[in-house]
Amino acid sequence: MRKMKAVILKAPNDFAPGEIDIPAVGDGDILLEMKKAAICGTDIRILEGKKTKGVRYPSVIGHEICGLVKEVGRDVKGFAPGDKVAVANVIPCHSCRACLAGRENACMDRKAIGYEFNGGFEEYVLIPRLALESGNVVKLPDHVSFEEGALIEPLSCCIRGLRNAGTGFNDNVLIVGAGPIGLMHLQLAKIAGARRVIVSEPIASRREKAKKLGADIAVDPTEEDLEAIVMAETDGAGMDVIVMAIGVPALVDPTLKLCRKGGTVNLFAGFAGTGACTVEVNTIHYNEITVNGSTAYRRQDYYDAAEMVKSGKIDLKEIVTHTFKIEEFQKAYEVCKSGAGLKVLIEP
Numbered sequence: 001m002r003k004m005k006a007v008i009l010k011a012p013n014d015f016a017p018g019e020i021d022i023p024a025v026g027d028g029d030i031l032l033e034m035k036k037a038a039i040c041g042t043d044i045r046i047l048e049g050k051k052t053k054g055v056r057y058p059s060v061i062g063h064e065i066c067g068l069v070k071e072v073g074r075d076v077k078g079f080a081p082g083d084k085v086a087v088a089n090v091i092p093c094h095s096c097r098a099c100l101a102g103r104e105n106a107c108m109d110r111k112a113i114g115y116e117f118n119g120g121f122e123e124y125v126l127i128p129r130l131a132l133e134s135g136n137v138v139k140l141p142d143h144v145s146f147e148e149g150a151l152i153e154p155l156s157c158c159i160r161g162l163r164n165a166g167t168g169f170n171d172n173v174l175i176v177g178a179g180p181i182g183l184m185h186l187q188l189a190k191i192a193g194a195r196r197v198i199v200s201e202p203i204a205s206r207r208e209k210a211k212k213l214g215a216d217i218a219v220d221p222t223e224e225d226l227e228a229i230v231m232a233e234t235d236g237a238g239m240d241v242i243v244m245a246i247g248v249p250a251l252v253d254p255t256l257k258l259c260r261k262g263g264t265v266n267l268f269a270g271f272a273g274t275g276a277c278t279v280e281v282n283t284i285h286y287n288e289i290t291v292n293g294s295t296a297y298r299r300q301d302y303y304d305a306a307e308m309v310k311s312g313k314i315d316l317k318e319i320v321t322h323t324f325k326i327e328e329f330q331k332a333y334e335v336c337k338s339g340a341g342l343k344v345l346i347e348p
């Protein structure tokens with residue numbers, strides 16, 4: 001059996017680059033030559049054992065993947081070796097109550113690459129029949145880079161969040177957190193027609209990036225009075241839409257107070273621990289605020305994200321700051337933990 005490089009997760013906090021067998025390709029599968037796989041905040045939580053649902057040990061994680069088709073099973077139609085593809089990693093079951101209700105992103109029996117199937121932090125990724133039959137593999141034209149291809153996945157999550165938040169024409173929007181996800185939400189809000197987008201972010205380099213990508217105001221919440229700025233900018237009304245792109249439970253209550261009557265707060269980020277925190281629920285009650293969540297994406301969101309990338313409607317290149325080899329995974333992990341960069345990519 002031929003071997004390949006992979007980041008092997010043996011247990012929480014026990015992961016390292018090593019060698020494993022290149023997977024055998026079944027009749028309905030594709031073998032993908034990974035070119036770029038991005039590290040997601042969720043991956044960091046998995047590596048540290050803070051998220052364990054669906055995670056196997058040992059396994060290879062990584063769910064933001066782009067590469068070239070290397071080998072095609074006998075039954076596979078529509079793909080050939082050499083095709084540049086990106087992969088929607090979440091495969092819905094199509095038959096649970098969530099799927100039947102049109103919420104396949106919240107499928108109760110989902111299978112996912114990077115969880116139930118080995119993910120992107122390896123040289124060759126097996127794309128199983130299930131994923132192909134579900135339409136989870138998208139071909140990309142030459143002008144889309146592997147970096148952009150890998151970031152279609154988080155962008156599709158943000159598109160789901162935008163749809164849940166209901167951001168629209170002329171809205172005042174607050175994005176809490178200007179990490180990679182916040183910076184995608186910022187751009188999507190502008191594209192959806194927001195009048196003004198305020199970004200709240202303590203790290204200076206991230207605020208600068210937010211300004212570069214179209215933020216009207218970038219606030220340092222540790223030095224400036226975010227509430228005073230929001231109220232001054234909205235004549236005391238508050239924001240129409242707020243997206244929480246940072247999973248800090250203690251920020252939920254003060255953020256709710258920045259929302260206008262009848263506005264929406266989308267809890268986009270996965271929150272630390274169970275997310276337990278204290279909320280003055282009368283803020284929601286008297287102001288008739290809608291608070292909702294957002295998990296993963298529907299395949300339609302993924303296709304829409306791919307179309308946006310293909311047509312150049314969104315800037316994902318600005319969000320990539322580091323690229324490391326599989327062997328350098330520890331360094332990549334440390335950069336992610338430090339918050340020094342934005343998106344960190346792994347390449348073979």
Ligand SMILES: [Zn+2]
Pocket residue numbers: 040041042063064154
């Ligand atoms: Zn992710």
Ligand SMILES: [Zn+2]
Pocket residue numbers: 092093094095096097098099100104106107108109110
């Ligand atoms: Zn389902």
